[in-house]
Amino acid sequence: MRYLKQNGAGEELSTTWEETRGGGVSERIVAERGKKTELKGKQQDASTTMPTELEELVDFISHGNTQIRQLAVENLVPYSTSQPAIFKTNQLLPIKDLKLLVRDYKQIAKNAITILINLSSDREILETLSSDTDFLQTLLTRLTNPKEPNANLLCILLANLSKSDSLKSLLALERPIPNDLTAPNSPLVISQLLDIFVRGANGTYNPDADFDFLSYLFADLAKHSEGRKYFLSKQEYDGVVPLTKLTVFTEHKSEIRRRGVASTIKNVAFEIDSHPAFLSEDEINILPYLLLPIMGNEEYEEEDMNGMLPDLQLLPPDKMRDSEPNIIQTHVESLMLLTTTREGRDMLREVKVYPIIRETHLQVEDEGVREACERLVQVLMRDEDGDEKVDQGMTALSRDVKLPRTQSKPFGGSGNWVSAEKEEEEDDDDDDDDKIVEV
Structure with missing residues (x-):
């Protein structure tokens, strides 16, 4: 999974810091900024020692006046993605202030949490937050x-x-x-x-x-x-x-x-010793929950249908498989993990998983899904004493499909909340969940 990032906190955040300096509460912030500048002394070189306006704005998130705090955090939300360094000054003091604001009034807390969400992709900030009991x-x-x-x-x-x-x-x-x-x-x-x-x-x-x-x-x-x-x-x-x-x-x-x-x-499912519990109808009984999402309304040969799990037989004509290829791919990869043991492989063969994977490979126009299906078929069609059935199974997967294949976009956008970031390479145990998700 990816880190989640918030792009904004609503319509009220459409204005920028520069646009809010004209009057009202922002005048009070400007006045406060003037006082702080005077305290620095006229002897200092302003070009090298005076903080930027954004850095001064960050200082106001701990202000005693509620309205000033609220205006400050509202206008800082966009900068938590574009200029995160402004929150890492003074030994991460702004982060400490933001942690306190999580307990503030509703809107202030909302913006503070949003900023922390965006900043948590920074490793130093992540460790600071996650280690604070x-x-x-x-x-x-x-x-x-x-x-x-x-x-x-x-x-x-x-x-x-x-x-x-x-x-x-x-x-x-x-x-x-x-x-x-x-x-x-x-x-x-x-x-x-x-x-x-x-x-x-x-x-x-x-x-x-x-x-x-x-x-x-x-x-x-x-x-x-x-x-x-x-x-x-x-x-x-x-x-x-x-x-x-x-x-x-x-x-x-x-x-x-x-x-x-x-x-x-x-x-x-990486816990191999627990695979018997995964497959047992009296325990976790995972197979129906992995297979139903990847099935559509395809018709199967009577022999195949009769061998399938009861929950998978006679599905309604409007049955639709999951609309997200990366979720389908994850389910197929979970099935692949369940073939680690001989008992798992035999079980998947017995309940006719192969025809379901064959149809998934045919119907889903996604490279990642198809590669996962092909790997699983190589295991299911292989004799335990040899490879005689593999070619037959792979040939069945190679039937022509009218539409071109498309490359999946792992963890793609969901409305205005989730946007895809580049995948990081992971070990098998880390799988998809070390990816960074942004909101």
Whole structure:
């Protein structure tokens, strides 16, 4: 996943610092700037010692006057992407001030969180934020408040902070159970966030938040062995395996939620010893949740259809596969991980995964999806004692397709929120979740 960046905080941010200097509250800021300049003394060389107007504006985010703070942070939002260095002065003092503003009035907090989201792509700032336990507690306290107006932004910030290994401490962190989390509940923070994420799907926890971006946090935490262990371990407080709370969202209407859940499943699937639980109908039962999103309304031979999982048979004629190629690719790669063991390969063959992958390869015009399908077919069609069936399977995948192939754009834009950044090369365990997402 990529770091998330906020381009602005609404219509009120369409003006710039220069445009707001004409009157009102901005006159008071200009007056304050004049006082500060006088204090520097006329003996100094202004060309080398006087701070820039932007640097002076940054100083006002800690001003005692609420209106001045609000105007300052509003106008600084665009500069958090274009000139992030102005926030790194005085040993990151502006960052310390912004952390305090997260607890300020609604609009001030919104802009402060937005700036921190944008600045968290800077490694030094990222480590400063993610290693601050008190700040993390502040974020969690506000996020778990069902009346928090900026809960979705807080989810984005947490998702970005999870790019630092420091945040895996979240997996062992405990805090008082929020009053609005219905029983059964857990003092474990990760369990609280997971339960809020589930309730956010239908808006029953906070009417102002869907908590979709928590799925990105889960995906990054699942890169760590401690995270995978958590998602695969039945919890004492409700007797449920956490991963099974996520699998039901692989066909959710929210692209963000589907993408984060798909990446979480894939990362957890690196835990090879747990593959029997993944495949068991009485445990995680992952196959229907991986296969349904990649299936459309194609018709299959009767023999193939009868061999498929019951949930995949007789799908409605209007059944559509996931609209995002990179999500489909992630699901196919998860299936590939499940072929690591002989038992997994035999299971996928038995339930006729090959015909589904064949149709996915044919119907989805995306290079990444097709390459993932071809790798999986090479495994499924191979005899355990030789390669005799591979050519036959690959030939079936090579049927002519009318439309040209297109290159996928991993984690592409979603409205005005998410824009793609260049992919970073990762190890297999890191998979897609080390990419940087910008809002």
